[in-house]
Amino acid sequence: NAGVTQTPKFQVLKTGQSMTLQCAQDMNHNSMYWYRQDPGMGLRLIYYSASEGTTDKGEVPNGYNVSRLNKREFSLRLESAAPSQTSVYFCASQEGYYEQYFGPGTRLTVT
Amino acid sequence: RKEVEQDPGPFNVPEGATVAFNCTYSNSASQSFFWYRQDCRKEPKLLMSVYSSGNEDGRFTAQLNRASQYISLLIRDSKLSDSATYLCVVNAEGNTPLVFGKGTRLSVIA
Numbered sequence: 633n634a635g636v637t638q639t640p641k642f643q644v645l646k647t648g649q650s651m652t653l654q655c656a657q658d659m660n661h662n663s664m665y666w667y668r669q670d671p672g673m674g675l676r677l678i679y680y681s682a683s684e685g686t687t688d689k690g691e692v693p694n695g696y697n698v699s700r701l702n703k704r705e706f707s708l709r710l711e712s713a714a715p716s717q718t719s720v721y722f723c724a725s726q727e728g729y730y731e732q733y734f735g736p737g738t739r740l741t742v743t
Numbered sequence: 744r745k746e747v748e749q750d751p752g753p754f755n756v757p758e759g760a761t762v763a764f765n766c767t768y769s770n771s772a773s774q775s776f777f778w779y780r781q782d783c784r785k786e787p788k789l790l791m792s793v794y795s796s797g798n799e800d801g802r803f804t805a806q807l808n809r810a811s812q813y814i815s816l817l818i819r820d821s822k823l824s825d826s827a828t829y830l831c832v833v834n835a836e837g838n839t840p841l842v843f844g845k846g847t848r849l850s851v852i853a
Contacts, residue, residue: 665840674830674845675787690840722786729775729834732841734786 636735638723644741645713653708653738655723663726664706668719681706713742747844749831755850760821764847766831767813775834778816780827821851
């Protein structure tokens with residue numbers, strides 16, 4: 633039982649490059665989330681998926697797209713990376729009103 | 744008013760001290776409440792859920808005051824390993840995302 637897994641752990645991109653961050657959970661949770669966390673700051677919600685087949689914008693969606701591929705997987709895509717997107721990205725999953733479980737994060741640097 | 748507010752700290756306390764954090768929330772319809780712990784550059788991890796009747800887990804006690812819309816976390820006999828950022832988390836009504844506070848930083852000093 634791995635919980636929430638994220639790949640890659642680290643990534644360096646040049647401005648304008650694209651990439652997809654992968655997230656998978658094995659807890660059969662309906663809801664999944666993508667957050668970013670800048671140094672010394674709180675979590676900010678980018679996008680979430682309340683159930684398979686649905687996605688909604690969070691607080692900071694600009695510059696990102698998401699895909700809920702199936703119940704297990706929720707990916708985050710940066711189409712044209714910018715230095716302002718340098719951050720740590722966390723994926724999380726949740727069932728109902730219960731707690732969220734987080735993946736270990738992807739540390740992204742855009743130069 | 745922000746949805747979830749916490750004193751950012753830092754709280755610098757000696758080992759063995761008792762420390763308490765409060766957190767206020769704005770949505771009176773909130774139904775679920777949690778404290779998470781986040782170590783530097785790591786993912787947040789659930790410390791404890793907060794129940795209406797209050798709950799205790801070893802040295803940690805969480806309380807909920809719905810009338811005043813705040814939750815609290817009490818840490819007794821602080822250890823060096825308790826040094827972390829503590830996040831107050833609230834789930835509003837319906838199928839809406841959890842709202843995370845920005846965290847309170849605790850440093851336990853030898």
